[in-house]
Amino acid sequence: MTGPILRAGEVTKVYGGTHALKGVDFDVAPGRVTALFGENGAGKSTLMKILAGIERPTTGHVELDGRPVRLHSSRDAADQGISIIHQELSLCPNLSIQDNLFLAREVRTAYGSIDRKAQREATAAVLHRLEEDVDPDRLVGDLRLGQQQLVEIARALLQQARVLIMDEPTSALTAPEVDVLFRVIRELTAAGVAVVYISHHLDEALEIADDVVVLRDGRLVATARADEVDIRWIVEQMVGRDQDTLFPSREPVLGEEALAVRRLTVADPAVPDRLAVNGLSLSVRAGEIVGVYGLMGSGRTELLETLAGRLRPSSGEVLLDGAPLHEAGIRDRIERGVVLVPEDRQRDGLVQTMSVGQNLSLAALGTFVRGLFVSQERERAAVTRTIADVTVKTSGAQAAIGSLSGGNQQKVIIGKALLTGPRVLLLDEPSRGVDVGAKADIFELMAAQARRGLAVLFTTSDAEEALHIPDRLLVLARGILVGEFRRGELGRGGLTREELMRVSDGGAQDGSS
């Protein structure tokens, strides 16, 4: 077996406060699929971004064919035969599929103008290879999230790279689409292409992998041949401690029904004539933790954003303690006790220009007002208390929010929500992009709040979490409720991740969208 094409040596990467990578050595072998495992925030994407020239390592080096290289940009890397499928979509919604695929690589006619015909054919070909025969001239902004991800994949394939990095390529794909992708990957490796594959669907990744590498909190903790390991082993390596300490076992004390949703239908804000949530009903009781699992694009975010009052439902009703929340806006709902911890920290959670304390007190500011002004004492008191309650690691309330690690930023947002004294706590992927320690803290927080009688509704893309955290698990596919499991049927000996995966593709069958 030949030596590595691409290797990272002693690579470290520091982002503001976060220490994403801590001296990682990583090899990529030709003709093989290397699966990279690690929890949210382990540093997978960071490592890949460095290999793909998007980020420069803080220290350490990258070698191509045994020779050290300085990759100055993603373009630079691409020219050297390294292409990447980004975890977060990086497409231009205002351009057509073919324009996106050939962006900065346009095929030109003799006159230097774009050779649309050639591009359209090439595009159609690669889309056909992915068994997604959409019109190459369709605007990307018009595609389903899954289709957009396929476009992302198609772009990488077009570049005929020697090293192909796939960071969460399937997060929005259905099982059949994943099968197609795997077929293509096998063709590639047969042709000697080196593939790095990252996915939170462990079994799926293990199925395609030849080699297995596990990252934990920015350190490479294990490597092995895929056929020598099983999922249990991988999870242990990822988590680095006994699962039961990560997922606190708890005996819920259920109260009255706090939140009830009846036949809720919501149009996708991004694509108006697609339904993100379709006739969905659910209920959460006080003291209960309900989880919502689904693929990306399955409508979890829209569901929660609708409950929080940001999105207006097309039909259906939402009841808090039996009283309809229909016309209430975000502000009223917060006052009435429904608050959301959003999915995207940077975009929806934090005000980057403000301090930790100001971020914490923002949602509950009204309660500190004395006369005309915000009472400094009351605010400071509340903030300091919350910082302790949610165990935020910070130099103080006046520290810049950007100086915190992902996990601590997440805790600040949760703290902000709790300061409003909610009855129903909505959390959209609360564990995304945070380290293990913080993750455990966050689950503990959720449990604690439930014990205090709050109704907790959270979403997740992580099967392990889905199976171990909630008292009740709802599975969403294309905005439709396709499965519901009570605590007894979950985790230890109950529902397995394989079954969960299968259920979560349910939307594929009934083509409702």
Place this chain on the structure above:
Amino acid sequence: MTATATTAAPEPAATRARRLSLLNVAFELRAFIALAVLIVIFGLLSDSFLTVPNLITMTKHVAINGVIALGMLLVILKGGIDLSVGSIVGLSGVVAGELLQGLHVGGVIAYPPVWVVIVLCVAVGMAVGLINGVLVTRFNVAPFIATLGMLYVARGAAMLISNGATYPNLGGNPALGNTGFELLGSGRPLGLPTSIWIMILLAVAAVLLLAKSPFGRWLYATGGNERAADLSGVPIRRVKTIVYVISGACAAVAGLIIASELTSAAPQAGETYELNAIAAVVIGGAALSGGRGTVRGTLVGAFVIGFLADGLVILGVSTFWQILIKGAVIILAVMLDQGQQRFKRRGAAAAAVAASKKHD
């Protein structure tokens, strides 16, 4: 089940595609409607409005703002803004004046031929644009501020070069071989004023650039999702710089047209022209946030502004009312746009709900 999945997806997708293209058309439609309304109203109120000579004259006036707006469109597509174009108009005219008056090089006076003058003026415009571009891309100065600063700098330069005076009779002198400058403004090849031809020429060039050339794709990409464009290897800095340079060049051309029409160049020419250009682009359906906008829309926008101004004059509406109406039209045109978009949204959502109902 793959079958059902794939058949399920494209169906509404197709309709969506149709709707979207409809939407894009609608943007220009909107501008077109505004224009049509103006033409009808003015046509009814004044019998001299819809005469061929008058239409030609008005188009000639539109040409100047149109040329500037074409450059502005590129800047706005990229998500920027260029406040310095008005001053560039003045500066380029002044430079032309200075050159046509003759250059004092060591005692003797050199009279560069007209084509040299034109080239140099455009070069000056591009230079100012380049400074804008460098300030924005290298020094991360907000486009608004960078070009605001250059608005003053370029105007000041024009005043200093001309010492505040106007350059008279730029007709040139056969003896000195620098005649022909006035043709730019007063020439009428094939019966149409040169300035109209210039606008048409630049418009065609812009269409080709935006629709056919890779640069056009890069520009739309940069305006649509800068990060994605960057990751794809689009040289966003170069793209951004170039649009300011082009915008500067267009403004310089406009300055030349004006100087040539008047056969004289005043340093204060072009004051507040930037606002008209921006208004034209936005009325034409472009988004100040970048990534959306068309040459056709922009031209129609320019016609709306130009015909409005001339029409009001022909109707003898008082200057004061003209100012007020202009503002109202700008706002209304854009509100129309917004309203339309929201309307489309609601329609689409409703349709989707209906569809789903049908399913179960």
Place this chain on the structure above:
Amino acid sequence: MTATATTAAPEPAATRARRLSLLNVAFELRAFIALAVLIVIFGLLSDSFLTVPNLITMTKHVAINGVIALGMLLVILKGGIDLSVGSIVGLSGVVAGELLQGLHVGGVIAYPPVWVVIVLCVAVGMAVGLINGVLVTRFNVAPFIATLGMLYVARGAAMLISNGATYPNLGGNPALGNTGFELLGSGRPLGLPTSIWIMILLAVAAVLLLAKSPFGRWLYATGGNERAADLSGVPIRRVKTIVYVISGACAAVAGLIIASELTSAAPQAGETYELNAIAAVVIGGAALSGGRGTVRGTLVGAFVIGFLADGLVILGVSTFWQILIKGAVIILAVMLDQGQQRFKRRGAAAAAVAASKKHD
């Protein structure tokens, strides 16, 4: 493992926190430095510059732009921009003039007392601001376009009301009980011109509003991250509307001061004042993207612009150079800002690496 992770966090966080506060100070420092440089230069070049009366006079001139800039600061903090303030200055003056000339109500002429006049003028300014706000929040018109439109509408209104004429001697008439208007401009309580007191008053109010009131926090949040603010229950629409209203009020006050100083009101007063106000805010370290900016910085920015203008006059620098230098100063001040930020950022990264080294 977890241990190191957790202990790792706070240490560099602390240093960075300190750095951040330093940074904020530095922003104003920058403006202060620019101001200091100006003062020193002019002080050296002219002995009449640093005299107390001259400083007072210049401050009086600064006050007008200062007052407008305070309103503009709020709009910019929210991430918007208000181009209509210049026209509001003119409009408010005209309304004052009209009212002091007496209202024709059914045959008889009513002469409202000065305080009523002032209240009504400010109300007019707020009304225009309200329209801006509604256009931006309800109709999603881009702030630049909405306020650009209102720039024309308000100016046109001023022209129409005054019919283009200037309202002379607004001194009022004891017999009619509407005297005292000129005090706004020429009064000197405690030896300082009223306009300076007004600026100080509004500045204090702005500081309280921004630093102490919930509204201030909401404003910074909306400007810093509108989506996050929205999800935190901040009434972003109301916040956005209010800042335009306040901005309109400030502009109206400035208009009153001018009219009172001249004891006459011209409808074209205040043209291009918006640009000076924006420049002041930006030089003061505010970000046009919103969320960053201080009252102190803004005032210093206003002083930079004002002292520059007056200083150049005292030195007898030609008008043309004045224009050019103004542009250069705006750009330089902001470049200074950018350079500084980049420098800080590099520093931060370095520190973090060092910290990380220490840990492993």
Place this chain on the structure above:
Amino acid sequence: GSAEQPATSASASSGAAAAGGLIAIITPSHDNPFFKAEAEAAKAQAEKLGYQTSVASHDDDPNKQSELIDAAISRQAKAIILDNAGADASIGPVRKAAQGGIPVFLIDREINATGVAKAQIVSNNSQGAQLVAQSFVEAMKSKGNYVELVGKESDTNASVRSKGFADVISQYPDMKPVAKESANWDQQEAFTKMETIIQKSRDIQGVIAGNDTMALGAVAALKAAGLLKKVVVVGFDGSPDAIAAIKAGEMHATGLQPAALGATSAVDQADQFIKTGKTGKDEKQSIDCELVTADNADEFGVFARK
């Protein structure tokens, strides 16, 4: 509702067109009372003679002026009464109109070309300036420090008047210019600059301004500084506000341009030309300005003798 209202006015206008034809009146911005008076006088006279009129302002933008003239041409105006936007910048457009067969009658400002316009009825700026300067010098007893406020540098009249001032004042060695600033014809700017100049030195006995608006700005500044009593302020134009100020003893004098007179006679000559093909006068006609002081202030109305 709004639809028919203009419609009627349209029919009215076309009716009028059938009669005398159209006379286009183009002047600088009407936010200056002088041009407003001028335009209104011309309008009144033209309508008295049975013409339809269109009044527009070019705001001193040569390009806009050119566009307005184009508009007049394409509407086959019988004549254009023009207060132009620049002695050089206006030659082209005026020639264009002449070639379009439309006689142009210039008022208030001349252009640097003859044989293009049918008439150039210009109030004699340089004569007026000298008149004002003379009375200024006398009021200052031929000595002392004075400030000159110049109009917009890019405007011909600014330099003509400034030169007229200089021609007289330069003959008095004891008249010392302490500052010469442009205030762009603007009151607020004149006020601010005057205040600043005062800070430079309070030892000022006179202010001579290129127009009344600036003069009044200076008056306000001097008043605020408590210097008004000691300082002689003169302006130019003879605007009602200035005359009021003179009566109030705040200004010493101004040179009144008989705007109305020039405008009406321009229309008369246009009428003459339309009917007979000639004006019966030579092209360059200058109307002398009149000096307005406290002595004769009562004799004057809006840019004209009562």
